[in-house]
Amino acid sequence: MSERLTDPDYRRRSAVDLAAEAAAQALHGVPVDIIAAVRQFEISTPWSHAPLGRADNVPRAIAARLGRTPKRAILEVTGGQAPQRLVTELAGEIAAGRADTALICGAEAMSTVAHWAGADDRPDFTEHAEGRIEDRGYGLDGLAPPRLAAHGLLDPPGQYALFEHARRARLGLSHADYTAAMGALFAPFTRVAAAHPHAAVRTVRTAAELVTVTPSNRLVADPYPRYLVSRDKVNQGAAVLLTSVDVARRRRIPRDRWVFLHGHADLRERDVLDRPDLSAYPAATAAVRHALDVAGIGLDDLTTIDLYSCFPIAVFAVCDGLGLPADDPRGLTVTGGLPFFGGPGNNYALHAIVETVRRARRAPGTFGLVGANGGFLSKYSAGIYSTAPARWRANDSATIQAGLDAVPAVDVTDDPAGPVTVETYTRKPGQHAVVIGRTADGRRFVTATPEEGDLLAHFRDSPRPPAA
Structure with a gap:
């Protein structure tokens, strides 16, 4: 559910109000043993601010509005992976x-x-809401590398832009050609959003419109104009009810509303500067592949796909790893994606799950994928949904995680010397450029260069990693 400032019935509802209204639509009168709330942005970090105030016990505040007193109340850890990770965990509990x-x-x-x-x-x-809460904390370990923080790159656009330019360098594309590819990726997303009643932006835009810098589409961090960045100023809520088949039968939930979680996986990437390849996201690729394996299907068996799309690289990296075309005719979003449907904090993937479930009900027996990303290409949770009945199947994410963790980390130095190769860079308007590179012996470093000048122009014009 959603509301806009311009809606005739706009009521200035809080995030708790919106979540409770969505939950009321999902409940069907069913009692609740566990209520889990996705952490709001205003309580996602120790330094987050809530200008209008906030609830001190979000899941219990939602439960109170619903007239429920669940045995457990969970406030999930920060990150866009949270909704799908919760579905997997709590389905396993059931x-x-x-x-x-x-x-x-x-x-x-x-x-x-x-x-x-x-x-x-x-x-x-x-x-204030009374009652015990399982507060799982912020989960920010490894997400603020001091070497990047020293250059002001604590924000998502700045760090994601580094991954984007690393991919551009790997592909050997000019700045103009890569920018055009980002626009081509997201233009179909705008068409999906335009048809969705809860989308924040229901305007169809061409690829060129998305990437052309204008006063209304300002540069946020090279290579991102505003239209390519997740839109966080939204009022949106979503909810999902999980039950056993026995409960669904006893509560007379219509059979045509049943949707099963067939496959699932939850994996984490190593810290940013430790990664061997800043243009890739092996944890996400492995999570999707394992979820498909658990479901017993292949990529070609999917009818719907929703890949978390806070920035183009979050989609590109998964497509690259899976061999999935960026222009796959099935589409890569069911909502319109975070820049156009909206990026409601950590909760976007719950909207993707809801829409995937709706589409599965309209096409019984088909399969849909939801890929949920958290941090800075840091955490990935994948789920496979279908109306086809399926018994619970556990995943083996722990074994796959151990394999990911066994890959050696890159050595990092604060004192690079001799010839170096630039891996990636970015800059924000009015600020210096931040550069990540490698020394001749493979050690990684982070440095800065003036905003303007021959070196920065060389970075923009060069289709391959330049030497310096």
């Missing part, structure tokens, strides 16, 4: 007989917060 039902919900009201923060008559979203 399969093991430790719960009959679980409700996963989340929402953001960032559009409302931004609009009303400075107003004299602003709403107050502060609230």
